[in-house]
Amino acid sequence: MEENYKLEKEFKLPADTFREAYREFQKKFVYPKSRVYMIIFAALAVGILIFGIINMSDAPKKQKYITYIAFIMAAAFAFREWYTPEKMRRNLTDSVRSLGEPVYKIGVGDKYVDISTVSEDLSNVPEEERETAQNEDPLPEKTRLKVDEGFQLMEYDKFFLMLAGKESFYILPKDGFSESELEIVRGTVK
Numbered sequence: 001m002e003e004n005y006k007l008e009k010e011f012k013l014p015a016d017t018f019r020e021a022y023r024e025f026q027k028k029f030v031y032p033k034s035r036v037y038m039i040i041f042a043a044l045a046v047g048i049l050i051f052g053i054i055n056m057s058d059a060p061k062k063q064k065y066i067t068y069i070a071f072i073m074a075a076a077f078a079f080r081e082w083y084t085p086e087k088m089r090r091n092l093t094d095s096v097r098s099l100g101e102p103v104y105k106i107g108v109g110d111k112y113v114d115i116s117t118v119s120e121d122l123s124n125v126p127e128e129e130r131e132t133a134q135n136e137d138p139l140p141e142k143t144r145l146k147v148d149e150g151f152q153l154m155e156y157d158k159f160f161l162m163l164a165g166k167e168s169f170y171i172l173p174k175d176g177f178s179e180s181e182l183e184i185v186r187g188t189v190k
Contacts, residue, residue, distance in 0.1 A: 007108040007184040010118055013171055015097040021159050021171040022092060026085050028154075029166055034081050041078035045071055106172060107142075108184055113151075113162060115170050116142030145170070153189045160185055 052067040059067075107114035117140055145151060145164045152163040160172040174182060 003107055003109065003114065005107040005109055005114075006187075007181055008105065009177065009181060010103050010105045011173060011176055012101045012103055013096070013173055014101065015093055017159055017173045018096045018171060019089065019093040021156070021161055021169075022089050024154070024156060024161055025163075025169050026089060030085050030088075034085055038078050038081035041074050041081060045074035045078060048074055105142075106185075108188060111147050113145045113147065113170075113188060114142045115145070116140075143170075147188050151189065153186070155186065 048067060048071040052064070052071065056064050056067055103118040105114075105116050105118045107116075145162060150165045152161075154161040154163065158174055160174070162170040162172065164170070172185065177185070
């Protein structure tokens, strides 16, 4: 079935652009919640420490150990809330980097955006195994994003971030697109 696109173009997504775009996604959806929990756990840790210093001087050893363990646990949870988004971004970026640079295709219609994988980067697969690798692991079907109230388009210096709700995001690098093509992408949300 032939689609009626205003724009249809192939592109590659470099790992550095992915890392930067994922950081922007995290700023919008992950960091606010993570920071709230980090502040709560850090305040709890400080409160337990102050309580332990002021009120536990005459307490039995067992009570002191319980207070110290509670402090360490609260501090560990605060650290985890700070560290987890950083670790997640690094792991996802490494995964994207290990894929190489597959070729994607975007198709912009009136009320939808289609994104699909055109070809995988098989440059690190030996020549004699490439055809077998392509046959064993078929390319995924195209993804259609409906341009409705759940769709957001955020523009940055090097890329567009397309959000389909809070669950999924798609990155469209600006490299290789003309200004008129970028205007078509900008025109998806009016």
